[in-house]
Amino acid sequence: MELYGAIEAGGTKFLCAVGTGPGDLRAVVRIPTTTPEETLGRVVAFFRGFRSELRAIGVGAFGPLDLNPNSPAFGTIPTTPKPGWSGVNLLKPLQEAFRIPIRLETDVNAAALGEGCWGAAQGLETFVYLTVGTGIGGGAIVHGRLLHGALHPEMGHIRIPHDRERDPFPGVCPFHGDCLEGLASGPALEARWGQSPESLPEDHPGWELEAEYLALGLIDILCVLVPERIILGGGVMQNRSLFPRIRWWVKELLKGYLPAPVLRGDLDDYIVPPALGDQAGLLGALALAMDKAPLG
Structure with a gap:
């Protein structure tokens, strides 16, 4: 069965899940936002359990973010009040661990997408x-x-x-x-x-x-x-x-x-x-993974 991964990356927690839509959101896990190495390491470990079924992963993250695919810093948080996270590239650990599309957006744009698709x-x-x-x-x-x-x-x-x-x-x-x-x-x-x-x-x-x-x-x-x-x-x-x-x-x-x-x-x-309640961001990340996000 084809599955898609979703990550809602916040300043206090990362929510991760796999599924195919609002009625099929499974294995949701909450990972505290600590150091980048620890947090992203646990995220990668979670998705490794679904490696054979995963087709793509969507990430809705706190920012600011460099979302320009032509930028050498694409996927990076340039500066943030969250200690230790300035300059961190959110995409690199996922891209190195999984040879599948990894799609990134801001958490609020992802939530908007989720509400547009299903809310x-x-x-x-x-x-x-x-x-x-x-x-x-x-x-x-x-x-x-x-x-x-x-x-x-x-x-x-x-x-x-x-x-x-x-x-x-x-x-x-x-x-x-x-x-x-x-x-x-x-x-x-x-x-x-x-x-x-x-x-x-x-x-x-x-x-x-x-x-x-x-x-x-x-x-x-x-x-x-x-x-x-x-x-x-x-x-x-x-x-x-x-x-x-x-x-x-x-x-x-x-x-x-x-x-x-x-x-x-x-x-x-x-x-x-939001009709999706507190799942708008996570479901928006899932919609990103499912490539439901036409960009301006």
Whole structure:
């Protein structure tokens, strides 16, 4: 039987699996992200158990990443706050161990692909997947193709209005301070309020500020791409009370501009959680392996 491998490579864990689709995702293993040598060694060891059946492996990874196949650093993480991982090539150990196609994408582009193939964006040609968790990142499919430019999208680092009198919090991004990620990621919530997002009660005023900041970021993305749907995933979005707040703020900030039919009404079907839940990234990596990812 032909099988495909999937790797969701994150800063805290690597999820690995083999299968043929959402209904056939087997042997899922969680590998803590420690040193590159140990982590990637365990990944290779896992897939060796399926060597005779594997046809390809897809990798959705934290970044930034060099995704240019013509670059000598293709497959490398150029720089990252994760200690020891700057300059690491994610593809090389897999390519050396397996003589099969190894396909690489950002974790958020992979999640977008998964939702397009099997989730909340099926049948759509232009949509955005934004994850709000330890960081904020966005992937996009535009006219049916994964969006790439000179690099991959970095939606978490767009700049949004920040009223420092109302919110004196400086932000947590080591590069920009108060970019979207600096103000609205999970670590930003914890640093601002002194407790983890999971422990903040739903009526805490921090959630309204969080919804406003996320809506400001979505407005920027919306005005550039005008996607047919926006999917919001990640740990922070486990607080489902954020969705109606964000939808309200988006309507309020748009002021009736962009008269697209999808932006009428209450936006319940426009700004949505991932239908694949926390498996969007892993299934997106599987879709990469199955070569379901036309590139821009």
